[in-house]
Amino acid sequence: MPHLADVEADLQSLIEAHMEAMLGVRFLASEYVIGCADGGRIDSLGLDENGAPVIVEYKRGTDAGVINQGLYYMAWLVNHKDVFRNLVRDRLGVTAASQILWSASRLICVAGDFTRYDAHAVREHRRSIDLVRYQYFGSDHFSLETVASVTGRSAQGxxxxxxxxxxxxxxxxxxxxxxxxxxxxxxxxxxxxxxxxxxxxxxxxxxxxxxxxxxxxxxxxxxxxxxxxxxxxxxxxxxxxxxxxxxxxxxxxxxxxxxxxxxxxxxxxxxxxxxxxxx
Known part of the structure; x- marks a missing residue:
């Protein structure tokens, strides 16, 4: 029978350990603390196959707040490009840092499930957002399924x-x-x-x-x-x-x-x- 993670941290650790194979994203940082007035921690930061910045947020079950939380971090990212560029340079080198594709920045939300309201909400935004449902099958199998995928206005047209x-x-x-x-x-x-x-x-x-x-x-x-x-x-x-x-x-x-x-x-x-x- 399919089941959810015991705790959210287990889900995050599994995906971060296999992020490139599962999401096509090179892992950069976990629980990244952002420096702004309201603060916060980005669950995972990465760079996808095309050089686009990626924020990954996780929820064990269904949580209507995951999209807004991710969009808040996306806004921070857009306004702090130098910080992200330095992170990429430190982790992946100067060449990767010089080729970041800002126009295709992405938010990936991984959760146990999403509602139809979540799928509708992402279509109202002008960001590239993927809603991904996860499931465990026993102790040896794990699946990811894209529930909704919306392309930001800059990435396609x-x-x-x-x-x-x-x-x-x-x-x-x-x-x-x-x-x-x-x-x-x-x-x-x-x-x-x-x-x-x-x-x-x-x-x-x-x-x-x-x-x-x-x-x-x-x-x-x-x-x-x-x-x-x-x-x-x-x-x-x-x-x-x-x-x-x-x-x-x-x-x-x-x-x-x-x-x-x-x-x-x-x-x-x-x-x-x-x-x-x-x-």
């Missing part, structure tokens, strides 16, 4: 989509590839209602709770997508799929998919779905 798929710079590299990239974008976003698009200069990430695909700006003769699919689990096809485990590239994912035609996009869709399901 028409402007970002144009940058990802068809701005004037990309048109110089071949209209056909731009149109193919736009088709890829539509397929990835259409995989589910919880897909968030996050734009970086070098790639466009598609995420649920974690990245499941990264679209590279179209090149002269192909469109490249990186997926969170284990290359060993698929039949690699030269010129179409490639194992890039351990190879440096923009974005995240160990399976590279190269698309040159609409037919390539059609046969890539099962790989897209596998990666989406894994995220």
């Amino acid at each position: 028409k402007r970002e989509r144009r940058r990802a798929c068809g701005d004037p710079l990309l048109r110089k590299q071949g209209r056909a590839m731009v149109e193919l990239a736009q088709a890829v974008d539509e397929v990835l976003v259409g995989l589910g209602g919880s897909v968030t698009r996050v734009q970086r200069k070098q790639y466009c990430a598609y995420q649920r709770l974690r990245n499941f695909a990264c679209l590279i700006p179209p090149q002269q003769a192909k469109v490249v997508v990186y997926l969170k699919v284990a290359p060993a689990a698929v039949d690699l096809v030269p010129g179409f799929t490639r194992d890039v485990t351990g190879l440096g590239h923009h974005g995240t994912g160990d399976l590279e998919v190269q698309l040159r035609t609409e037919g390539d996009l059609e046969r890539a869709q099962e790989l897209f779905r596998l990666s989406y399901a894994a995220a």
Whole structure:
């Protein structure tokens, strides 16, 4: 039978110990004391796969105050960027600190459950918020389920989509590839209602709770997508799929998919779905 944590601290300790695997977030700090008039402690601070700041708040059961508490900490974060930047520099280095994606800052609320009012409330805010339900199954199994996911106005929108798929710079590299990239974008976003698009200069990430695909700006003769699919689990096809485990590239994912035609996009869709399901 599914059950909740005995105490909230057990839940927090488990997720902090496996934060990158569970949430796609690099752990920075626990019980971080904020220096302001009203004070407070942020349960967990981290940096996600795209370099966006992440605040994680935990509640053992259902608690209507978790969203407002998290938003209070988000407001502090926006007004104290230097403090967070210094924390990232100390934990992850100068390069990570110089590439923080402030426009995609996120709040992840992890709780035993949420009400329909919670799901409605996050849609009224202009922040990127994920409501995540947890459950324990016996002593050896643990699950996370996204209940609601809302993208902040800065992380996604028409402007970002144009940058990802068809701005004037990309048109110089071949209209056909731009149109193919736009088709890829539509397929990835259409995989589910919880897909968030996050734009970086070098790639466009598609995420649920974690990245499941990264679209590279179209090149002269192909469109490249990186997926969170284990290359060993698929039949690699030269010129179409490639194992890039351990190879440096923009974005995240160990399976590279190269698309040159609409037919390539059609046969890539099962790989897209596998990666989406894994995220």
